[in-house]
Amino acid sequence: MPTRHLIIGGGTAGMNAMRTIREEEREPSEITLVSAERPYSRMVLPYYLDRSVAESHVFTATAIQLAQWKVKALVGRRAAGLDPKASVCTLDDGTTVEYDDCLIATGSSPVRAPVPGADGRAVHSFWTLDDARAVIDEITPGCQVVMVGAGFISFTILNSILSLGAKLTIVEVAPRILPRMVDATGAELVEGWLKAHGVTLRTGARLTRIEDAKGRKRLKFAAGGDLVADVVIMATGIKTNLDWLKGSGVVVDKAVVVDERLRSNVPNVYAAGDSAQGKDLISGQGAVHAIEPTAQEHGRIAGANMAGKSIAYRGSLIINIVEVCHLDVASFGAWDDGKAEGLGGLKKDRNAYRTLMFTGDRLTGAIIIGRSNDVWTTNDVGMLKGLVQAGTPLGRFKEHLRKNPFDVKTAFIASKTTRALLPETVLGRPSMAPGDSPVAV
Amino acid sequence: MKVLKLTPERCTGCLRCEIACSYMQTATYQPAKSVIRVSPFEGHTSYAPYTCTQCAEGWCMTACPVGAITINVAGAKDVVDDKCVGCKLCTIACPYGTMFYDTGTRKAFKCNLCSGEPACAQACPTAAIEYADVATADWLGDFAAERVSHVLAVNGGR
Numbered sequence: 047m048p049t050r051h052l053i054i055g056g057g058t059a060g061m062n063a064m065r066t067i068r069e070e071e072r073e074p075s076e077i078t079l080v081s082a083e084r085p086y087s088r089m090v091l092p093y094y095l096d097r098s099v100a101e102s103h104v105f106t107a108t109a110i111q112l113a114q115w116k117v118k119a120l121v122g123r124r125a126a127g128l129d130p131k132a133s134v135c136t137l138d139d140g141t142t143v144e145y146d147d148c149l150i151a152t153g154s155s156p157v158r159a160p161v162p163g164a165d166g167r168a169v170h171s172f173w174t175l176d177d178a179r180a181v182i183d184e185i186t187p188g189c190q191v192v193m194v195g196a197g198f199i200s201f202t203i204l205n206s207i208l209s210l211g212a213k214l215t216i217v218e219v220a221p222r223i224l225p226r227m228v229d230a231t232g233a234e235l236v237e238g239w240l241k242a243h244g245v246t247l248r249t250g251a252r253l254t255r256i257e258d259a260k261g262r263k264r265l266k267f268a269a270g271g272d273l274v275a276d277v278v279i280m281a282t283g284i285k286t287n288l289d290w291l292k293g294s295g296v297v298v299d300k301a302v303v304v305d306e307r308l309r310s311n312v313p314n315v316y317a318a319g320d321s322a323q324g325k326d327l328i329s330g331q332g333a334v335h336a337i338e339p340t341a342q343e344h345g346r347i348a349g350a351n352m353a354g355k356s357i358a359y360r361g362s363l364i365i366n367i368v369e370v371c372h373l374d375v376a377s378f379g380a381w382d383d384g385k386a387e388g389l390g391g392l393k394k395d396r397n398a399y400r401t402l403m404f405t406g407d408r409l410t411g412a413i414i415i416g417r418s419n420d421v422w423t424t425n426d427v428g429m430l431k432g433l434v435q436a437g438t439p440l441g442r443f444k445e446h447l448r449k450n451p452f453d454v455k456t457a458f459i460a461s462k463t464t465r466a467l468l469p470e471t472v473l474g475r476p477s478m479a480p481g482d483s484p485v486a487v
Numbered sequence: 488m489k490v491l492k493l494t495p496e497r498c499t500g501c502l503r504c505e506i507a508c509s510y511m512q513t514a515t516y517q518p519a520k521s522v523i524r525v526s527p528f529e530g531h532t533s534y535a536p537y538t539c540t541q542c543a544e545g546w547c548m549t550a551c552p553v554g555a556i557t558i559n560v561a562g563a564k565d566v567v568d569d570k571c572v573g574c575k576l577c578t579i580a581c582p583y584g585t586m587f588y589d590t591g592t593r594k595a596f597k598c599n600l601c602s603g604e605p606a607c608a609q610a611c612p613t614a615a616i617e618y619a620d621v622a623t624a625d626w627l628g629d630f631a632a633e634r635v636s637h638v639l640a641v642n643g644g645r
Contacts (some may be wrong), residue, residue: 058552074601089552093572097592103572339580346549367579372590376579418590423517425584432582446635455526458584459537460635462628467582468542476543480554481630 049075049334051352052135052143055151056081056478057088059319061106062345063149063352064117069478070353078118078143080135081093083174084109089338091178104175119150128294130312147314147352150291150302153343154320154336157374158434159194159219163256168263168277173201184277192275194253196223200281201368201375204245208218208371215246217265222249227366227377228413229390235399235415236375243371243374248273284336286320299323301334306358308348316352318344319423327361327435328380328410335362343472350473355424357473363435367427371396376427378435379411386410389444391451398423400451402430406441409433423453429458436466488562489618490541491523491598491605496613500525500534506510511601515587522587522598523607523616535630536607536616539585539598540623547597550580555595561603562641566595571642586643 053060056079057337083462086104093099109195112119127136128148135143156171168184168205171177185191189212193200196218216223216292222233223240237247252268256278262328265273286301295312297303302310302317304324309316319341326333340362348355368378380386383403391414396419403411412430416423433440433454440447443457450456458464471477497594513520518604523538548556555570556577566577573593578586587596600618606619 089574089576090572093574099572106553126546180492185510263502335599336578338552342549342552365579367575368633369575374575377591378579418588421524421587424578424586424588425524427579428581428584431579432584435582443635455537455584456528456631456635459526459535459627460631462582462625462632464540465628468540468625471544474550477549479558480551480556481550 048073050144050146051075052079052145052148053077053079053151054135054148055153055317055319055321056083056085056107056119057150057151059152059153059339059345059348060149061085061320062342063151063349064115066346066349066473067353068115070350070473072354074116075353078120078145079112080120080123080137080143082122082124084121085339086175086224089271090208091172091175092203095178095182095203095210097196110146127291128291128296128315129293130315131177133314137462145314145317148316149348149352150288150296150315150322151319151341152290154286157281157283157431159253160252161284161474164280166256168262168276169280171258171280172199172305173284181277182277185210185212186276188213189276190215190274191277191279192217192263192264192273193279193281195283196220196228196247196249197225197281197283198366198368200279203279204240204370206250208244212277213246214244215248215275216240217248217251217267217273219252220249223247224375227317228259228375228415229401231397232284232375232401232413233416235392235394236361236370236373239373239397240370245371247456256399273426284320286334288321288335300334302330307351307356308344308359309351312457314347314381318348325359325361327363330361333362335364337364337366339363339365352463357472359472365430365431373415374418374423374427375415377411377413378384378401378431380405381411381413383411389448389451393452396420398452400426402451404444404448407444409439409440421437422455426452426454429454429463432463432467433458433461436463438463438466488619489600489603490623491538491600491608492617492619492621493536493538494615494617496567497531497613497629498525498534498536498608499613499615500531501612501622503610503612504536504607504616506537507548507606512525512596522596528631533634536645537585537627538582538607541598541600542583542623545562546580546582547577547586547595548577553575559599559602561600562595563600563602565599565602566597567592568592571595
């Protein structure tokens with residue numbers, strides 16, 4: 047009898063797992079997908095919002111493609127409970143699915159600031175395709191948009207909102223913007239840049255209430271100073287969707303605790319992406335990295351192991367990059383490690399900033415900010431990631447970087463980091479192109 | 488598979504590769520749009536070209552959330568413009584720093600080996616860049632380590 051794989055969640059982790067199962071399996075297996083939404087990429091939503099791509103561009107699989115990949119897709123269904131002893135998953139309509147192994151990849155949901163009016167008319171999260179559709183319908187040229195939360199998610203749609211001709215105000219409860227992505231110096235640079243590009247910022251502002259005001263919205267704050275808006279977007283954090291696992295016996299800490307093969311405490315139950323608390327490349331400890339690249343790598347590792355391979359994961363690296371008004375803002379790894387030695391430089395006149403975090407002579411994290419049309423910003427972003435990923439002992443090049451934090455290339459090439467990186471692959475073999483794989487993600 | 492074999496000792500720093508590359512990739516004679524980059528070493532007394540290794544993992548390709556990076560007829564990782572939305576994930580995923588982003592088109596671009604006839608290799612007058620059927624490698628590491636050591640020794644890493 048063919049192996050019965052159950053994939054719970056049709057996001058990035060689930061799609062990558064299905065694709066890798068089809069790439070790696072020696073005999074055809076049965077794959078069942080349970081997905082609350084038709085599979086699409088959240089990464090594309092900002093470009094759908096600014097109308098640079100059609101809605102069809104966001105989908106990662108059509109019903110016909112899923113059928114071609116021999117995936118039994120239960121779209122519109124959610125998992126409601128798991129019985130690992132019986133290897134049965136119960137869905138929200140009461141039906142059950144038996145499996146030989148399953149992948150928990152149910153992602154995260156947005157959390158709104160707990161204030162009166164947060165769930166009212168013209169107040170949106172920006173997380174799902176439905177959210178994007180609602181926001182698109184309401185933003186018109188000249189309208190006033192207020193975003194609550196100055197983190198990664200709101201920054202990914204900042205350009206889109208401006209390009210639709212809206213006026214934008216961002217409010218943040220923390221004393222500065224991007225508190226979980228860059229340090230205070232970096233935040234100050236980005237704040238100045240955004241103000242110069244017409245974005246209004248209000249930091250250290252605690253929202254207390256959102257009211258209806260003659261067809262518009264009025265936002266009230268603890269320190270006073272009301273704001274009036276036509277559209278309010280809440281980007282105030284996310285939480286993992288794992289409540290349905292309660293009582294199942296699958297061990298959940300911040301997410302499902304998994305080993306190097308993305309396996310939970312139950313040997314035939316895997317977890318990936320936002321649902322998994324897996325190994326952090328830098329610390330070696332368990333961590334939840336709710337970002338696209340971790341979901342991709344988790345999905346591929348889990349898929350390979352479900353297909354019968356034994357592939358251990360080196361660990362995930364936090365990497366974030368966002369462009370706002372042609373300024374690139376990126377950070378990686380342990381950029382906020384208080385015990386690391388930070389070297390860096392600020393070129394205020396060029397709006398360029400770097401902090402390189404060293405543990406001994408190894409780079410363990412970095413922040414890099416610079417203009418998008420500066421070729422070296424883009425290339426250095428990659429090379430810094432390479433130095434962190436390879437864990438290159440930099441030796442004498444550490445001193446070089448201390449004096450020349452903007453000359454990453456010399457240290458990267460001369461430390462022979464390319465040589466260290468070239469043999470490295472996630473699955474122990476060359477990757478297949480989207481078109482060459484049975485499942486094109 | 489044929490790759491760009493780089494011999495930095497032969498590079499004169501003439502930048503013809505950058506001119507040829509930018510013309511092939513973006514139809515402009517503009518080194519800033521080239522995906523092969525010549526860097527100076529040892530205080531501008533020696534030079535070396537640097538570009539995508541076409542690595543086995545293809546970090547750019549596996550990172551792309553829309554499947555916009557594929558493998559072309561030459562075996563090179565290649566960006567499909569119609570699919571690329573410009574999210575920049577590939578630029579941070581590539582650990583070699585060889586992804587590029589065009590602020591005009593809002594698309595990523597990279598070395599695609601000109602689909603099998605690389606303009607840089609054809610333009611190079613000293614065969615510092617050759618298109619050869621060899622395994623990809625760290626072409627610059629030893630050269631750079633040696634050249635940089637002079638500078639670091641003389642003035643402590645100016």
